Amino acid sequence: MSLKKVISSSLLLMFVGLLPAQHVLEKAxxxxNSLSDEIKAKTLFTLEDSERFNMNYVPIPREGATFHDFNELQKKAALDLLRASLSEEGFRKSQEIMELEKVLRIIENDDNDKMPDGRPxxxxxxxxxxxxxxPxxxxxxxxxxxxxxxxLNFTSTEGIISSSTPTFFGTNPGIVRSTEYKxxxxxxxxxxxxxxxxxxMTQEQLKTVVFTDVAPHDIITTTKRKVEQLESFGISYPxxxxxxxxxxxxxxxxxxNNYxxxxxxxxxxxxxKAGIDNLKFAWAGSLQPGKGHYFRIQGPSLLIEYDNTQNDANHVHTVVRDLTxxxxxxxxxxxxxxxxxx
Structure with a gap:
């Protein structure tokens, strides 16, 4: 969708009183309001709480209420908030990534693999x-x-969604090889x-694009709260x-389009405004699928990383960071x- 169409859509939504950011506030x-005091206590933190920066994407104990805590009404309200915070495409990806947990439970077949609270x-x-x-x-x-x-991390100031980063999506398996989800x-x-x-790319371009034959084991920025500019590799947009x-x-x-x-x-x-001409595309690792590979798009204010190296290059991590x-x-x-x- 072009920027002009996005602005036109926003003006239309404003006219009917359903500007997306206001929609998010309403859903939040x-x-x-659907939560009991007990569940609300698990869900609410101050804006200054260090937990807000405790980003992670592996299966570890976390703060915050889960779907295990919610009744059907609360589950719907929680998902309505998530749907309002993303595009339909972003919401679809989030739901399908959650579904992959069912695949992992089947293919790993380890009933003893439990979290500290005893859940799978x-x-x-x-x-x-x-x-x-x-809110x-x-x-x-x-x-x-x-x-x-x-x-998925969101911030609202002055009535609008002013930040939706860091944004991390991952998939394991990257491509499902068995089960009903094959x-x-x-x-x-x-x-x-x-x-x-x-x-x-031409052979000459590849000399600039590929900065190493070995892909990093994970996204380079991992879970860092503050991401600095990575070393400048790759080919410039011009x-x-x-x-x-x-x-x-x-x-x-x-x-x-996930946002x-x-x-x-x-x-x-x-x-x-930071300049499309200042963006670079860089690659590491295998030049063909099936072996570990990594790419990134990097500019003054933007970093996108994509890494597929784990589980025989069938395990994807990708992130968007706003460097400012x-x-x-x-x-x-x-x-x-x-x-x-x-």
């Missing part, structure tokens, strides 16, 4: 909701949805477009052919400076 309060380690209900601060149009607040292979590949387009761009630029933008759009449309439009605008505004830290700083002036 509906969710909180592979558990599609073991995904946690945390809300930081009080409000006037004051900043945040929320997180997290579990195995998902870490053939399922949740992050298929990411893989296809990455290889499509790589395989369009050095691509027109066909390559088209594929490059398809990859960028694929990642942006709620109003936030996505703002994020795209930020990337454009993860967890809304930049917009929160501006907000508090304004408040101090008042």
């Amino acid at each position: 309060n509906t969710f909180l 380690r592979r558990d599609p209900l073991n995904y946690h909701f945390c809300i930081f601060g009080n 409000s149009k006037d004051q900043p607040w945040g929320w997180r949805f997290e579990g195995h292979h998902l870490s 053939g399922k590949e949740v992050l298929k387009k990411e893989a296809q477009l990455g290889f499509s761009l790589l395989h369009s 050095d691509l052919s027109q066909k390559q630029k088209k594929i490059f933008m398809e990859i960028l759009d694929l990642y942006m 709620e449309q109003e936030f996505a439009a703002g994020f795209r605008d930020k990337i454009n 505004n993860d967890y809304g830290e930049d917009v929160l700083k501006v907000h508090y400076e304004k408040e101090h002036q008042h």
Whole structure:
């Protein structure tokens, strides 16, 4: 969707009183109001709580209420909040990633593999909701949805979603080889477009694009709260052919299209202002599927990483980081400076 269409859609939504950010606020309060005091105590944190930055994407004990805590009404309210916070495509991916826990439980066939609370380690209900601060149009607040292979972090300031990063999606298996889910590949387009761009390169371009023959074992930024610029590798956008630029933008759009449309439009605008010409595409590892490979798109304010190395290159980790505004830290700083002036 073009930026012009996104703006037109936002104006239409504003006219009918359903601006997406307001929709999220409504869904957050509906969710909180559905909870008992006991569950609410597990869900609510202050905006300043260090837990807000405790990003992780492996099956470990976490803070926050889970679907095990919720009745059917509360489950629906929780999912309504998540759906309102993402695009339909982003929401679909999150649901299908949760479903992969069922696949892992079958193929690993380890009934003794338990979490400290006694529940199965592979558990599609073991995904946690945390809300930081009080959902409000006037004051900043945040929320997180997290579990195995998902870490979705959101911040709202001045009534809009001002940050939706870090955004982590992972899949294991990357391609399901057995069970009733055989053939399922949740992050298929990411893989296809990455290889499509790589395989369009000339031999001379590949010398710039491929920075090592061995892919890193995981995304390089892992769970760091603050991500600095990685070493500058890869080919710059201006050095691509027109066909390559088209594929490059398809990859960028694929990642942006996971976000709620109003936030996505703002994020795209930020990337454009920092300069598309300043973005680079870099690759590491195998030049063919089936062996460990990694790629990234990097610019002044953006980092996208994709890694598929584990489990014989059938286990994907991919993340989007806003190098200036993860967890809304930049917009929160501006907000508090304004408040101090008042």
